[in-house]
Amino acid sequence: MVIVVLGLLAVLVGAMSQRLTGMGFALIVAPFMVLLFGPISGVMLVNLCGAVSAAIVCVQTYRHAEWRTAWRLMAFAAVGVVAGAWLGAVLDDGLMQIVIGILIIIAMSASLFTPWLRREIHRTLPVTGATGLTAGFMNAAAGVGGPAISVYAVLTRWEQKRFAATMQPVLIMMGISSLAFKLLFEADAWPQLPGPMWLGIALCIGAGQLIGERLARIVPVRVARILMITLAYAGGVAALIGGIVHVSG
Numbered sequence: 001m002v003i004v005v006l007g008l009l010a011v012l013v014g015a016m017s018q019r020l021t022g023m024g025f026a027l028i029v030a031p032f033m034v035l036l037f038g039p040i041s042g043v044m045l046v047n048l049c050g051a052v053s054a055a056i057v058c059v060q061t062y063r064h065a066e067w068r069t070a071w072r073l074m075a076f077a078a079v080g081v082v083a084g085a086w087l088g089a090v091l092d093d094g095l096m097q098i099v100i101g102i103l104i105i106i107a108m109s110a111s112l113f114t115p116w117l118r119r120e121i122h123r124t125l126p127v128t129g130a131t132g133l134t135a136g137f138m139n140a141a142a143g144v145g146g147p148a149i150s151v152y153a154v155l156t157r158w159e160q161k162r163f164a165a166t167m168q169p170v171l172i173m174m175g176i177s178s179l180a181f182k183l184l185f186e187a188d189a190w191p192q193l194p195g196p197m198w199l200g201i202a203l204c205i206g207a208g209q210l211i212g213e214r215l216a217r218i219v220p221v222r223v224a225r226i227l228m229i230t231l232a233y234a235g236g237v238a239a240l241i242g243g244i245v246h247v248s249g
Helices: 002-021 025-037 039-064 067-090 093-113 125-142 146-155 160-185 195-216 221-248
Strands: none
Touching: 002 025, 002 039, 002 195, 002 221, 025 039, 025 146, 025 221, 039 160, 039 195, 067 125, 067 160, 093 125, 093 221, 125 146, 125 160, 146 160
């Protein structure tokens, strides 16, 4: 019961983060959902709820989205989703999480602290394509596609408000396509939740969005940016620890 309550609280906080920083739902919610429902069904639930949360934010922010970049990211992410869903079905979950966690931490650290990366990198098609592929792969394999695009945002000096708005349609696409391909490869992986749990999740998503909307009006852009980077690091650490725990049994 304690885990269930903490899981619902994580959904509330995750929805708040989604509205405030443009990401964070999966990073905050995934550890609890995996603990409650296992690595396969748990990640599927995160994909589903993350897509719903992103859809709500998208309705509020779509006017600020850079749709050309969004379409490019989604096109390449679709390919990454197929690869991630397939590999997630055939490879050990723990090893997959360890690799993803290490990649997130290295990429974020390089983007922030490596001198030759301090200059702005332009959003060319190859850079955007590589980002989309990586994000789609990570989203399908471990439910955490946001950190890859966070690295892209830092490297390209992407303005926070437009980054947050553009992220939402990409997250919707990755969440829905990850669900579809996971069900294709593992038809019995759909999470089996009691009705009250589904209702609780829906209410927490709605409440979190409302609170996040209020906070978005008063929290400075710099603070939101710091939160976004912190969440990306947290996602890498969580994936790494979760993978180590899974492998060690």
